[in-house]
Amino acid sequence: MRLTRAAEYAIRCMLYLSRQGQGVLTSRQEIAQQADIPTHFLAKIAQDLAKAGLIEIRQGARGGFILRKNPAAITLLEVVETMIGEISLNDCIARPAGCKVSYHCAVHRVWLDARDQLRNTLRQVNFEQLITDASCFLPSLHMPLEPKRLETIVSSRTDPQ
């Protein structure tokens, strides 16, 4: 798996829309500017997000994007996989046909497990949690926030290291 720039932008876009709130219309220009995303690139990304049902796109004058779901109902995994497809850590998992021995390979199993673990982690994070303390925008641009700790967000998981 590789988090592409498109995926990073998508996350930023969804974060911004989540801040605005479900159902609020925001112009592409504003999002692009505030979240530091190339405008044209954002247009393409938005199409994927719209296909996935995450946002609605309004054309025409006073057009823009609208968050269609409650931020709490949108997981990080959902947004990521909308952009890059189902996560898999290696080709052997993504295209088992290309691997002659995947069926009875111990390494294969490890990658499968690791992938599941990663997907579960990302699935446990939703955008309501993220906007509570996320500031993936320039400090000068984003609105004031209480500096809450993320530990509350990920506390259900075992702390690594």
Added chain:
Amino acid sequence: MRLTRAAEYAIRCMLYLSRQGQGVLTSRQEIAQQADIPTHFLAKIAQDLAKAGLIEIRQGARGGFILRKNPAAITLLEVVETMIGEISLNDCIARPAGCKVSYHCAVHRVWLDARDQLRNTLRQVNFEQLITDASCFLPSLHMPLEPKRLETIVSSRTDPQ
């Protein structure tokens, strides 16, 4: 992070050498053939493995590669990161300088945690465990599971190629 082909080949190579056993010399040709790795590509990969102290390379006639550590002491993480560098799931983590807001970004924290989790998972797997039941070679190609002794290898090297 992206598991490149070079990393997959490196794992196969290390698996093969682990089967042979620590200290056993095996020719590059044999490994390449048995583990289905382009010979020249394997040469390049081996250099990285050697730099990391995982194998020793013998040049000259009857040259080849030798496993320098006990398979039980070699983790999957070690081999993977030798090939692709320290694992990180997105650029924001790998090159924080490029991300203007990484310090106080909740998403950033999630990626950090996910990365640590993944690295820990891969760190818990060693090559002794893997060879116990791994068969990442073609069933028809790979040899019996008992590791060869050095004498056996040297004396049976009369066959051409």
Added chain:
DNA sequence: AATATATGAGACCTTATTAATCCTATTTAT
């Protein structure tokens, strides 16, 4: 010492993917 064999190291090429941009069409508020 000479020769054959095997790998070292890095340059080089080819292809694939990513990232971004451009242009024309379409939609919608006023």
Added chain:
DNA sequence: ATAAATAGGATTAATAAGGTCTCATATATT
């Protein structure tokens, strides 16, 4: 009707991956 905004596909640019080639170097064998 007009202006404002996005749609959607084509195109380009940059980067990285995967693999190959060549010459240099090391070593066993005779």
